[in-house]
Amino acid sequence: MSSELSDIVSKIKGTIALSFSYQAEDIVTLDLLLKTKAQDIEVFALDTLKHFQACKTYHKQVEDFYGINIKTYKPDQNAVDRLEIKLGEYGMRGSLEDRHLCCEIRKVKPLEIALQGRSAWVTGLRAAQSVTRANLQIVECDAKYKLFKIAPIASWSEKEVFDYISTHHLPLNELYSQGFKSIGCEPCTRAVKEGEDVRAGRWWWENPEHKECGLHIK
Ligand code: SF4
Numbered sequence: 001m002s003s004e005l006s007d008i009v010s011k012i013k014g015t016i017a018l019s020f021s022y023q024a025e026d027i028v029t030l031d032l033l034l035k036t037k038a039q040d041i042e043v044f045a046l047d048t049l050k051h052f053q054a055c056k057t058y059h060k061q062v063e064d065f066y067g068i069n070i071k072t073y074k075p076d077q078n079a080v081d082r083l084e085i086k087l088g089e090y091g092m093r094g095s096l097e098d099r100h101l102c103c104e105i106r107k108v109k110p111l112e113i114a115l116q117g118r119s120a121w122v123t124g125l126r127a128a129q130s131v132t133r134a135n136l137q138i139v140e141c142d143a144k145y146k147l148f149k150i151a152p153i154a155s156w157s158e159k160e161v162f163d164y165i166s167t168h169h170l171p172l173n174e175l176y177s178q179g180f181k182s183i184g185c186e187p188c189t190r191a192v193k194e195g196e197d198v199r200a201g202r203w204w205w206e207n208p209e210h211k212e213c214g215l216h217i218k
Pocket residue numbers: 048050092099100102103104106107184185186187188213
């Protein structure tokens with residue numbers, strides 16, 4: 001994949017932005033992207049103000065591991081204040097509409113700012129992660145953000161991801177050792193049992209076809 005990704009990014013003129021959301025897939029994707037030696041890369045994270053402490057610790061760990069800065073984008077504080085008055089701490093679980101509102105304010109709006117002026121957006125998405133990602137391609141044109149969207153490990157299995165991490169001795173979010181298989185905000189993510197789907201711990205009160213935060217809706 002490394003040479004295929006090098007070939008893809010060599011055709012991109014302008015800044016390549018990689019969104020880092022503390023997942024195992026993200027550290028693999030980051031490692032692959034840095035190995036391409038592309039010059040104009042920005043690594044960013046969306047600070048929803050609802051992250052696990054483990055994710056904040058991991059953020060710093062990854063920065064130190066690679067000697068890079070992971071830029072953070074935060075939501076508008078006034079919008080968050082109004083949201084917290086409306087929903088309280090766990091009100092996003094009350095309805096799909098309220099959950100989408102929370103994701104819109106804490107994730108989607110900051111992402112719009114993070115991607116402004118970027119030429120490409122690199123993600124750690126995999127097709128096998130969920131029914132909502134089944135048709136994922138390695139390179140797509142993102143009409144909403146008007147850039148190339150690149151998913152270098154689109155066709156990888158979960159096993160390939162963890163094999164890569166192990167082989168290359170990459171740091172892993174400690175939540176994986178506590179039974180988490182997909183990482184999100186603290187109120188909306190739980191550990192899963194053996195045999196459960198990898199995304200079963202995300203918005204576990206919703207149907208699988210609704211389990212997206214709005215960042216990757218086409
Ligand atoms: S994942 Fe949960 S806490 Fe995070 S932005 Fe979405 S609804 Fe809000």
